[in-house]
Amino acid sequence: MKLIFLGAPGTGKGTQASVLAEKYNIPQISTGDILRKAVAEGSELGQKAKAIMESGGLVSDDIIIGLIRERLAQPDCKPGYILDGFPRTIAQAESLDKLLAAQGGIDAVIYFDVAEDEIVRRLTSRRTCSQCGYNYNMISDPPPTDNTCEKCGGDIIQRDDDKEETVRHRLVVYNEKTAPLVDYYKKQNKLYTIDAARDVKKVRQDIINLYEKLAA
Ligand code: AP5
16 A cells, blocks of 8 residues: 655654554655654765755755655565655655556545644654654653653654744745645545544544555
8 A cells, every 4th residue: 555644744644654654564754754864874965954954944856756766666665655744745746646657656645634733732842762763742652751762772852843933934834835735635536634633542543444444
């Protein structure tokens, strides 16, 4: 199954994608994670992306489309995948359609619907493992008191782009560049909306039910 998780920052795409990917043994492809790794390694890509990411803007379509083309060609993508944080512009969605044309395109787009106030609350209280990327939350899923990740022992930090001012800018960018994808996929009859403002387990169960229905 080839899925897109679409939604504003902080709606829970990464949280749900990691569990679903493990359950169905398909890769979670997060462009944000790929870029953060490149920044941490100081690669050419990382150097280009760093300042843009810190400001809450979008990395250029050319770079992102190149990354995705390379990633989807890898053998672990054969049985399907979850695209988490891609596409984020109409140009990216059109490129993906072209890339997947021979395979009938993407199977479904799950849209995570959450109000902006809740998004700001979630992102400003998010804490992330600098090593494995696991997301904690000071309100709903607090990290251990010594700030050491219980999954891998890495240091737990606050992402630079999770400061309130940057979160608000990311939402402006989302509304301008990414929100039009809701209509784009509605027109393709591929959009499924999930009320993602409920607790993590309820959201997860809805997504599992939908996945099983689509896979049947
Ligand atoms: P990226 O890493 O993709 O960030 P994002 O889309 O802004 O997504 P987030 O990771 O912030 O949110 P999420 O929906 O995954 O929420 P999460 O599950 O963590 O991108 C970062 C940057 O990279 C971009 O700004 C851009 O610069 C660049 N970039 C990436 N992709 C790009 C592209 N395609 N094109 C151009 N540039 C690109 O949850 C958030 C918090 O809420 C967590 O603390 C979690 O524990 C908590 N939580 C989750 N679900 C619930 C729930 N149901 N109830 C309560 N709390 C919850």
